Amino acid sequence: MFRLPDHSWRPLIAGLLLTTGVQALAEPLGIGQAASADEIAGWDIDVRPDGLGLPPGEGSVMDGEMLYESRCASCHGTFGEGVGRWPVLSGGFDTLTHERPTKTVGSYWPYASTLWDYIHRAMPFTAPRSLSADETYAISAYVLYLNDIVDDEFVLTQDNLASIEMPNQDGFFLDDRPDSPNMRCMKDCANPEQLEMVGTIGGITPVGHFKQGADAPAASHEAQKALEEQKERERLHSLGIEVEAPHERADSELSASALAGREVYEAACVACHGSGLAGAPKLGDQADWSPRLAKGMDTLLKHAIEGFTGTKGVMPPKGGRVDLSDEQIMHAVAFMTEKSR
Secondary structure, three states, rough: OOOOOOOOOOOHHHHHHHHHHHHHHOOOOOOOOOHHHHHHHOOOOOOOOOEEEEEOEEEEHHHHHHHHHHHOHHHOOOOOOOOOOOOOOOHHHHHHHHOOOOOOOOOOOOHHHHHHHHHHHHHOOOOOOEEEEEEEHHHHHHHHHHOOOOOOOOOEEEEHHHHHHOOOOOHHHOOOOOOOOOOOOOOOOHHHHHHOOOOOOEEEEOOOOOOOOOOOOHHHHHHHHHHHHHHHHHHHHOOOOOOOOOOOOOOHHOOOHHHHHHHHHHHHHHHHHHHHHHOOOOOOOOHHHHHHHOOHHHHHHHHHOEEEEEEOOEEHHHHOOOOOHHHHHHHHHHHHHHHOO
């Protein structure tokens, strides 16, 4: 009589293999390590609207005014009106329904915590995360004052920041719409290799990631053009063709001090002096530098270290990079002046 083969053993073997696999996965893999409290604290820097995450500290409107003028006004304007196409911080009330609304801290932002958080993380533009907690409280208080949200005697602390009511706090709501209205493509789709994603953030697109016509400051256009010209010179150099940068001296002609200042310039000065932002003399522009050089290097160096307010703009002390030494600033000034003679 014909009998089917007995496969009753298979579930037993499968169960044994599964159990063995689960036990193996439960064992440590022997890679990585548990994050320490200090390592976690280094990443845990965000601030919530309810104030969770704010460090101890305080800052007054009066103290914030002085800090704002030295660290912020060169880009954002004395009264938060913005310089050139840098972000406007104050005003713009009742414009959100306009075709081109003015979105400022006062007219648009829903929470005061965002102001503190962003300043502490990313400002000043040339020296992010260089402000202490107290300095951040003071500058935040002054920006709130510029928007008539607090009075001139107000002192901002970790205890009262979350209680501040922003004018547009009811203008935000949870949006359950899908992230994109596009339909999934199933046939005759575009070649992914030919697609390009370009983003702009708050009106500022980092140099090297800019598309002509995007909403970026005029300074970004100029800096992008300069970057493209530099890349072309490097390409020609690789082919054995030397093309001197316009109005710039070759490195072989620079002093030891100027050569030492190149790295400081690229790290701390190029944002303004590479594009002419806020009236800063642009590297290589002889017409821009000549009247400044005529005052003498001692005066030029004094202005760079201590700050200077001129007819074209404001130079904060050390360009806002107070962490730099006087010697580093001296080398950076030597690099810019020798490259621009």
